[in-house]
Amino acid sequence: MSSPWSCRKNHRSARGVYPLSLAGGLWAPEPGAGPPALIAPAPQHVRRLYALVSETLRYASVLEKLLDGAALLQAEKKLAPQLAKVLVYDLLFGKGLKCGGRWKALARRHRARLEAELARMKVRHRVSRNEDLLAPEKAVSAAASQVPRYVRVNTLKTCVDDVIDFFKRQGYAYLGKAASVEELKALSGKKFLLDLHLPELLVFPSQTDLHDNLLYTSGHIILQDKASCLPAFLLGPVAGSHVIDACAAPGNKTSHLAAILKNKGQIFAFDVDPKRVATMNTLLTRAGVTGCQLAQQDFLTVDPRDPKYSRVTHILLDPSCSGSGMVTRGPGEEAASSAERLQALAGFQRRVLSHALSFPALQRLVYSTCSLHQEENEDVVQAVLQEWGSAFRLVPAFPSWPCRGLTAFSGSENCLRASPAETLTHGFFVAVLERCKEGAAAPR
Numbered sequence: 339m340s341s342p343w344s345c346r347k348n349h350r351s352a353r354g355v356y357p358l359s360l361a362g363g364l365w366a367p368e369p370g371a372g373p374p375a376l377i378a379p380a381p382q383h384v385r386r387l388y389a390l391v392s393e394t395l396r397y398a399s400v401l402e403k404l405l406d407g408a409a410l411l412q413a414e415k416k417l418a419p420q421l422a423k424v425l426v427y428d429l430l431f432g433k434g435l436k437c438g439g440r441w442k443a444l445a446r447r448h449r450a451r452l453e454a455e456l457a458r459m460k461v462r463h464r465v466s467r468n469e470d471l472l473a474p475e476k477a478v479s480a481a482a483s484q485v486p487r488y489v490r491v492n493t494l495k496t497c498v499d500d501v502i503d504f505f506k507r508q509g510y511a512y513l514g515k516a517a518s519v520e521e522l523k524a525l526s527g528k529k530f531l532l533d534l535h536l537p538e539l540l541v542f543p544s545q546t547d548l549h550d551n552l553l554y555t556s557g558h559i560i561l562q563d564k565a566s567c568l569p570a571f572l573l574g575p576v577a578g579s580h581v582i583d584a585c586a587a588p589g590n591k592t593s594h595l596a597a598i599l600k601n602k603g604q605i606f607a608f609d610v611d612p613k614r615v616a617t618m619n620t621l622l623t624r625a626g627v628t629g630c631q632l633a634q635q636d637f638l639t640v641d642p643r644d645p646k647y648s649r650v651t652h653i654l655l656d657p658s659c660s661g662s663g664m665v666t667r668g669p670g671e672e673a674a675s676s677a678e679r680l681q682a683l684a685g686f687q688r689r690v691l692s693h694a695l696s697f698p699a700l701q702r703l704v705y706s707t708c709s710l711h712q713e714e715n716e717d718v719v720q721a722v723l724q725e726w727g728s729a730f731r732l733v734p735a736f737p738s739w740p741c742r743g744l745t746a747f748s749g750s751e752n753c754l755r756a757s758p759a760e761t762l763t764h765g766f767f768v769a770v771l772e773r774c775k776e777g778a779a780a781p782r
């Protein structure tokens with residue numbers, strides 16, 4: 339931006355002048371045109387120049403990501419980064435390039451790639467307006483403060499009616515079953531509702547702290563986000579089933595599975611992290627879970643042909659992910675989801691999902707992440723389904739759930755997504771896979 343820009347009234351390009359356009363568009367010098375003739379700027383052009391520069395600066399971080407994504411500076415080695423930002427700002431967000439010559443031609447050459455990158459960015463951030471790209475972190479934390487306190491009743495130890503009575507005795511007003519997400523959003527003070535989607539979930543205002551509550555410390559209630567209750571609910575094994583929880587610690591979904599199974603059947607729970615396994619052991623005991631074999635083991639090393647797992651019909655797979663959907667995270671943390679890290683995570687997620695599908699008696703599997711990234715969600719599901727040919731299919735996950743998978747491939751709307759803004763939950767993704775009747779037994 340340190341170039342000696344000056345303004346001129348008419349729109350014609352002229353060698354040797356560095357004019358900025360009328361109406362906020364950019365005029366740029368012909369490369370190699372020699373030193374500019376200095377033209378005294380008219381006041382209205384100074385205002386437009388100022389507006390262009392300050393708007394470019396306002397969008398600087400978005401523009402940097404667009405330049406990176408489209409690899410513009412790698413493709414155009416002579417293009418200075420600051421000039422690139424102004425050009426791209428004007429091309430995509432301004433009034434359209436009004437400059438002539440080589441810069442305009444350069445920007446137009448990359449237009450399709452830049453526009454595609456902008457479209458992808460909007461899909462990733464689930465926004466439709468350019469403005470909304472400016473401070474996604476702010477938008478997320480504002481939405482996060484609206485996420486209610488969800489309380490899952492642990493039916494291994496108590497029932498919904500008893501918990502409602504308990505809270506009423508503690509001075510909370512019970513407002514019945516919610517009819518809409520708006521009702522959840524409007525909750526305040528010492529009031530609570532029964533959730534509209536999940537039968538054993540109570541909903542309190544977001545500031546409600548129940549960590550010291552007797553029902554929590556005794557394992558009668560579990561403080562678990564609504565989205566995180568979806569995987570076990572949608573896996574829905576009948577009592578007596580054999581189920582694997584592949585990446586299980588700290589075990590909220592495992593104890594939910596045990597509640598759905600009424601402690602009848604068998605859960606094989608694995609986690610690679612010894613500390614998390616120790617915590618999980620304590621929490622499962624507190625929740626009254628029996629019939630669960632917990633192993634500190636890399637799930638990828640578990641042998642699907644071991645006769646021990648010959649009756650496993652259901653698998654819950656909630657692998658490590660970027661966590662970009664977790665709304666309690668600090669604003670800077672999203673930056674850690676570099677392309678490299680995402681690629682590594684997605685590679686692991688594909689391997690672990692494919693491994694899970696190789697259990698011979700498997701009928702139904704739920705894959706979930708608390709990530710917003712398509713790379714860890716729809717893309718993983720698509721790649722593994724392709725790998726397995728016609729052996730497994732994606733089935734509609736909770737058809738009445740309002741927020742669906744991104745349109746990444748045909749059928750991806752069968753997946754569901756959750757977000758603070760749309761479903762008043764953490765950001766989350768769920769896919770439900772079922773074995774096809776005539777399906778092949780091994781991946782292609």
Ligand SMILES: C[S@@+](CC[C@H](N)C(=O)[O-])C[C@H]1O[C@@H](n2cnc3c(N)ncnc32)[C@H](O)[C@@H]1O
Binds near residue numbers: 589638657
């Ligand atoms: C998202 S967390 C699981 C949360 C858990 N499902 C719950 O609801 O409480 C992912 C877990 O996967 C575990 N993990 C990562 N790689 C693994 C592997 N190869 N085998 C088993 N567990 C793994 C991590 O240690 C972590 O505890």
